[in-house]
Amino acid sequence: EDIRVDSEHLGREIPIRASITDQSASMYGLSCVQKGDMKLTMGTGSFMDVNTSDKPHASLEGLYPLVGWQFSSHKSRPVYLVEGSSYGTGGLIEFCKSKGLFSTLEETSDLASSVPNSGGVVFAMGFSGLQDPAMQEPGSIMGFLHQSESTERAHLVRALLESVAFRVKQIYDTMLKETEFQFKTIRVDGGCSRNDFLCQLIADLTRVRVWRPSQTESSIVGVAKLISDCERSDRLDHPVEEQDEVEVDGTEFLPRLELYEQHMSMYTVWNMEMSVCWCSDTTQMRFEHESPASKSALLSHDGSWF
Structure with missing residues (x-):
């Protein structure tokens, strides 16, 4: 049964199709749906997240596990993230x-x-x-x-x-130390990601390709995609989170070794x-x-x- 907003508040009952936190929505909006996918949000803080699939990551170095998303469909499984952050x-x-x-x-x-x-x-x-x-x-x-x-x-x-x-x-070095992943791309979003110098320097330091979408506010994109996928999740013959990654229009920063x-x-x-x-x-x-x-x-x- 749908969860709905009471009609007393908005004049009509509105179904709530999805509930997701900021960084999880950003991951989904950047199509970081495969195990080992990494994104970096640079806004109020710097938040680096990695998709660890259905296994939460226990850290000894200050990283912390997050729930990414899970669809209500019986075909779906929970997806977890591991995050490192720098506030301010x-x-x-x-x-x-x-x-x-x-x-x-x-x-x-x-x-x-x-x-x-x-x-x-x-x-x-x-x-x-x-x-x-x-x-x-x-x-x-x-x-x-x-x-x-x-x-x-x-x-x-x-x-x-x-x-x-x-x-x-x-944070990136800690991710390398604690996980088994070898990262090929860091997808970035957030207001500070619009700075070309910063994105290029991150690519140079990590020796990993950095990719920035033309729309850098990925959380709202993730919510919209999640709602759309929730509507059709029951009709899919495979879990949504195992679909192919999609990179839309954006800018690529290659490491200068x-x-x-x-x-x-x-x-x-x-x-x-x-x-x-x-x-x-x-x-x-x-x-x-x-x-x-x-x-x-x-x-x-x-x-x-x-």
Whole structure:
């Protein structure tokens, strides 16, 4: 029997055909319906998910299992996902935008590409804490490290975008370590995925093809597809989730293997600096290792620079 919205609320009874969470809907919208398919949503946070088919994944490194979807049809089986996340991606970009570093996210791609590297600048990200894998310091703070007199706005923007890609690299490496999958494509969506520099850097760091659909809001697409498939699931001779993957119009980013070592060198520096500092209140800072560059870093906390 159908579940329906009470007519008192909307004037008529409306059947509820599907109920699904954000990241699961995104997976379905990106056609990540085969075991081992991977997607990356970069919006309010960075969420990397992998289809583990009918077996939930138990993690020792901070990843967590999710229910993907299941159709009511007796032919269907539950599909599970494993997820790694980094909160605050959109928040830190909006924060830097509010401080006048750039006007729109779109312009940051050209700015970051206008310089060959970040000029040694590292952006330590810590909005909303740092989720596993890697660090979960509740008092972590954010800021630009290793600035000099030659630092330009383009270097800061590049360091900011690199930090987002480096967090994705951490999560990706954990996925490789914990699962048996060898990933061939990372499908991306979310507002930040519209940044070409970011997508290309992720492809370079992971050495995996990145594919971005022309419609980057995949969750709503997933809900629409799910409702459509629910309507016809009883008529199929095989489960919906075992159908062929479909890639509609989009943009492909292929890894530039010749740049891998260069990017990894900066990634190593960033990894080290991410353990430099965190604070227990608005004034106290603790350094796990100290260096002149760290001591002179420009840091932000609670929306202010100090």
